[in-house]
Amino acid sequence: MAFSHAILVRSAPVDQAVVHSQNVDIVLDYNSRIEASRCTLTLTGPNGQKVPVHMEPSTSPSELKAEAENLTNGKYQIHWQVLASDGHITRGDVAFTVALK
Amino acid sequence: MLWFLRDYPLAAVLLRAATLAFNSLLIGGMFFCAWLLVPSTGSGKFSVRALRLLRISAIGLMVTQICFVALDSAMLMSTGGLHLTDLLTANYFLAGILLVAAAAIFLLSTRFGLPCCTASLLLIAPLLFATVWTSHSASRLDDRTPLMLLTGLHQLAAALWIGGMPYLWLLLGTQSESDASDATVRTVRRYSTAALISVIVLILAGVGMGWVYTQSWSAVYGTAYGVVLLAKSVLLVGLLLLGAGNFLLVRKGQLYLPPSLLRIARFSEAEIGIGFTIILVAASLSSQPPAVDLVQDRLTLPEIAARMTPHWPRFDTPSVYTLPPVQPIGQAIQTYALSPDDANSANNKVEQAWSEYNHHWAGLIVLAAGLLAILARWGRFRWARHWPLVFLGLAIFLFLRADPEAWPLGPRGFWASFYNPEDLEHRLYILLIVSFVAFEWSVQTHRLHSKKAALVFPAVCAMGGALLLTHNHTLGNVKEELLVEMSHTAIAICAVFAGWSRWLELRGSGRSRYIAAWVWPVCLMGIGLILLNYRES
Numbered sequence: 001m002a003f004s005h006a007i008l009v010r011s012a013p014v015d016q017a018v019v020h021s022q023n024v025d026i027v028l029d030y031n032s033r034i035e036a037s038r039c040t041l042t043l044t045g046p047n048g049q050k051v052p053v054h055m056e057p058s059t060s061p062s063e064l065k066a067e068a069e070n071l072t073n074g075k076y077q078i079h080w081q082v083l084a085s086d087g088h089i090t091r092g093d094v095a096f097t098v099a100l101k
Numbered sequence: 102m103l104w105f106l107r108d109y110p111l112a113a114v115l116l117r118a119a120t121l122a123f124n125s126l127l128i129g130g131m132f133f134c135a136w137l138l139v140p141s142t143g144s145g146k147f148s149v150r151a152l153r154l155l156r157i158s159a160i161g162l163m164v165t166q167i168c169f170v171a172l173d174s175a176m177l178m179s180t181g182g183l184h185l186t187d188l189l190t191a192n193y194f195l196a197g198i199l200l201v202a203a204a205a206i207f208l209l210s211t212r213f214g215l216p217c218c219t220a221s222l223l224l225i226a227p228l229l230f231a232t233v234w235t236s237h238s239a240s241r242l243d244d245r246t247p248l249m250l251l252t253g254l255h256q257l258a259a260a261l262w263i264g265g266m267p268y269l270w271l272l273l274g275t276q277s278e279s280d281a282s283d284a285t286v287r288t289v290r291r292y293s294t295a296a297l298i299s300v301i302v303l304i305l306a307g308v309g310m311g312w313v314y315t316q317s318w319s320a321v322y323g324t325a326y327g328v329v330l331l332a333k334s335v336l337l338v339g340l341l342l343l344g345a346g347n348f349l350l351v352r353k354g355q356l357y358l359p360p361s362l363l364r365i366a367r368f369s370e371a372e373i374g375i376g377f378t379i380i381l382v383a384a385s386l387s388s389q390p391p392a393v394d395l396v397q398d399r400l401t402l403p404e405i406a407a408r409m410t411p412h413w414p415r416f417d418t419p420s421v422y423t424l425p426p427v428q429p430i431g432q433a434i435q436t437y438a439l440s441p442d443d444a445n446s447a448n449n450k451v452e453q454a455w456s457e458y459n460h461h462w463a464g465l466i467v468l469a470a471g472l473l474a475i476l477a478r479w480g481r482f483r484w485a486r487h488w489p490l491v492f493l494g495l496a497i498f499l500f501l502r503a504d505p506e507a508w509p510l511g512p513r514g515f516w517a518s519f520y521n522p523e524d525l526e527h528r529l530y531i532l533l534i535v536s537f538v539a540f541e542w543s544v545q546t547h548r549l550h551s552k553k554a555a556l557v558f559p560a561v562c563a564m565g566g567a568l569l570l571t572h573n574h575t576l577g578n579v580k581e582e583l584l585v586e587m588s589h590t591a592i593a594i595c596a597v598f599a600g601w602s603r604w605l606e607l608r609g610s611g612r613s614r615y616i617a618a619w620v621w622p623v624c625l626m627g628i629g630l631i632l633l634n635y636r637e638s
Binding site: 007035038062 | 113176
């Protein structure tokens with residue numbers, strides 16, 4: 001994490017997970033309320049290229065949801081930046097691997 | 102941009118601290134002038150000075166809020182791809198506008214003189230609401246409303262007590278030395294009662310919040326949040342001891358004797374200094390995730406005990422040639438800017454040994470300075486009054502060894518090293534040490550007779566300690582970093598107490614002056630001992 005305040009308490013996929021699907025639901029849950037419309041989530045693929053993700057609405061005030069489709073085999077990294085309700089900015093990464101059967 | 106990214110956490114903490122400080126000064130001042138000041142007390146001199154301080158507070162609050170909103174917005178726009186229009190309804194933006202607007206309205210109202218009616222206190226509500234809105238409590242998922250209420254009470258009590266103190270000091274400074282007016286004495290008593298109630302509310306609300314944010318002893322001693330909370334508590338105890346001295350003096354009813362008011366004024370100077378240091382620590386605390394949320398990587402008591410157990414210092418150094426190869430300056434800056442974690446976590450065994458050797462020699466130097474400062478009190482050891490010169494050894498040591506990759510030991514040139522933030526910090530420390538050595542040595546040997554010059558050493562010492570308390574790099578609560586933070590926090594607290602006790606020795610009188618004269622050399626020795634036991638593994 002680059003800055004510490006709102007911290008990631010749960011993620012799907014979990015850090016360093018191996019997933020066996022080409023469609024991945026991304027869920028990032030934090031310890032505090034966040035301003036979801038001002039948070040960013042980007043996904044980089046095996047060759048460092050940006051992979052499009054679709055942000056989805058969440059019912060929880062501490063959650064970011066997104067979906068990535070048509071992923072191929074390789075290592076991926078989710079880069080997130082959240083704005084907590086108290087004005088602090090936090091950034092971090094979650095890595096996972098896609099291994100299609 | 103790289104520097105900007107790296108310094109965001111520190112800049113955010115300092116701006117938050119400045120916001121809390123100016124807000125407290127503004128709220129405390131409004132309350133003091135509108136409620137506590139007995140009408141006939143407001144002599145012309147006090148009115149002018151109080152009004153000036155209130156205006157400075159309002160302008161300071163506006164400037165820091167504009168800077169904070171600009172900083173957060175620039176960060177989100179540059180790294181999150183957002184536009185300014187996306188941010189206009191963000192909590193921090195709205196809170197910032199509310200603070201600026203309230204401060205501006207107050208500033209306009211000062212055209213009519215000091216706030217003197219209850220109606221002017223209505224401005225306290227938006228000022229308080231905006232800072233609570235951007236506190237931990239506002240972003241909690243559970244118990245949000247009671248936590249916001251506790252935060253509001255805590256901040257209000259701190260503002261009335263600590264924020265009101267500078268106005269009390271201004272009032273006492275305008276009194277004649279031979280006579281204390283009845284109105285002044287009544288104002289001092291009213292402030293004393295308000296301060297007592299504020300302290301009770303502050304402690305109760307603080308304990309309540311502390312419990313919710315920690316919920317166990319292991320969270321208090323095992324997390325970065327807990328360590329900062331402990332530091333805040335220790336400073337508060339020191340402040341309460343000073344406050345108790347003033348409180349007892351007020352209750353004894355000797356206020357009509359001029360020395361009593363003068364003593365209160367002198368004590369208030371140290372109280373104001375420690376009080377605003379606590380506000381700085383509060384800002385640092387607000388940038389940490391609450392301890393209750395940090396369930397991994399907590400330090401255990403055996404781990405802390407193992408690190409704190411005294412070991413013989415390391416007085417043998419590895420050769421400079423065994424240190425890792427030096428990164429080109431551009432690459433070093435990139436590493437610091439983008440991943441400070443990586444830059445700090447690379448210490449191998451040789452680097453640790455190098456660093457421990459540096460800390461242990463620094464500890465020996467500071468310990469010697471403290472011992473000599475005590476010896477200098479006896480006529481037989483008059484030569485010991487040259488103790489400030491010992492710190493020159495520290496400056497030379499820092500210059501030679503703090504940055505082995507830079508000139509004179511390393512390949513990086515003298516000027517090139519100024520581009521690296523860490524090297525630059527060390528160079529500034531050297532400058533600071535040399536300047537306070539020059540002043541304090543001249544004072545101790547009576548080469549300099551200016552009373553203001555004598556205050557340079559305690560001021561630098563206290564400010565250095567306060568800044569060290571904000572210098573928190575514990576990211577993700579990594580155990581090793583937290584152990585280092587613990588020793589740095591203890592050093593910072595000793596430095597704050599050393600600075601303000603030396604200040605009291607210079608400004609105070611009687612028994613308090615005698616006690617203060619012993620406290621600061623002991624604090625210096627404490628810093629020396631902590632440094633001598635510093636370890637990185």
